[in-house]
Amino acid sequence: MRNRHEEAFLEMLAAERGASPATLKAYAADLADFAAFLGKDWDATAERIGAYMADLAGRGLSARTAARRLSCLRQFHRFLVREAVSETDPTARIEAPRARRTLPRVLSEAEVSLLLQAAGPEGGPGGVLAAARQPVARAALELLYATGLRISELLSLKRAAFAGDAAVLLVRGKGGRERLVPLSEPARDAVLALLARDRAERDGRGAGPFLFPGRDRRAPLTRQGFDKILADVARCAGLDPVLLHPHMLRHSFASHMLAHGADLRSLQRLLGHADIATTQIYTHVLAERLQKLVEQHHPLAVAAVGDFASGGTVLKPGNDASIP
Structure with a gap:
């Protein structure tokens, strides 16, 4: 069961940020999961939030999901500070887990x-x-x-x-x-x-x-x-x-x-x-476009792009082609 501070936080998200019902439902679920971890003792210290993040990893949740839950907690505690309910934000020094960046799948x-x-x-x-x-x-x-x-x-x-x-x-x-x-x-x-x-x-x-x-x-x-x-x-x-x-x-x-x-x-x-x-x-698309531009327009395109792709260096000190 949500407490009055959680209810006020969700109302703020809807009124001030135009959060959708799906977003509000997700935030409410994240807060409920954290509350279940804390148990009856609602003392959200930095140490306990850190332990919660470790618990999420132990449950096998992805870094992206864990980061989203930390974001929810961070916004909630900043709200409590803003409303003078709390003096400090216990999430301030908690680092979010880094999700592996994946390229979006696209159609040709x-x-x-x-x-x-x-x-x-x-x-x-x-x-x-x-x-x-x-x-x-x-x-x-x-x-x-x-x-x-x-x-x-x-x-x-x-x-x-x-x-x-x-x-x-x-x-x-x-x-x-x-x-x-x-x-x-x-x-x-x-x-x-x-x-x-x-x-x-x-x-x-x-x-x-x-x-x-x-x-x-x-x-x-x-x-x-x-x-x-x-x-x-x-x-x-x-x-x-x-x-x-x-x-x-x-x-x-x-x-x-x-x-x-x-x-x-x-x-x-x-x-x-x-x-x-x-x-x-x-931006990977921009990198591909830049490579094509080099291939099409650079006078040394074949040598430069081929050497670059293989990890080599086109101009090396000591070579006749090097630039002083």
Whole structure:
């Protein structure tokens, strides 16, 4: 059972930071796990928090999960200090476990093309999507790949956002932060086709506010409902649905943008990242692009890139080619 300080902390997250119900549920679970570790003696000293972190590692939790739980505790105790409930923050000197940085999995441009084709009436190598799902699937995939939206942002889009000849979308992202995202012509055409289909089939019934409604048209399509549509499109495209998830399209959008010349700051704004450090997970794409530039334009490209790739040195002191 949560105490009043925990309740006040969760209320603050919702009111001041616009935390989603899923985020609040995760924070509440993290606080409950820590409370269970402490037992009846709610004395959260630095030593006991350190012991809790060691306990998480002993339970086999990943460094990423442990770091997230420490982040929750850190925010909670800073809140207590801010509210004058506590004088010190016991998490201040606790270091978060370092998670091994993994590169995001992305689709190739050819695989994205297969998905978009499979979402259309012509289908893909694995078959044709059910006619009722085609406009929904095509509009959703075009939007995800053209804008880099999070799946939560996509499913919360309102029909009114596409009134008139909208060239940009106003998106409300994490923490209630708003951003403008350009809308590509194929994505806009796919959305207009979906809206036209809905008008033709509605026959006077209420449309509801959401672009992608669920069974109850007053509520958006659920994440689970969208996952089923995406799995069907993947099968029609000849791709493994188990390996495909909505965030891969966001990662693919970011990686392909960088590969075609976008800069990190612009990409940060498009993705809605509060910190550019989050966007920097895609810098491996920049490194690949720079290597290609050297290969294409440097007069000594073949020797330089080949030697660099093998770990050697192109110019060595004492060689005729060395620079004094």
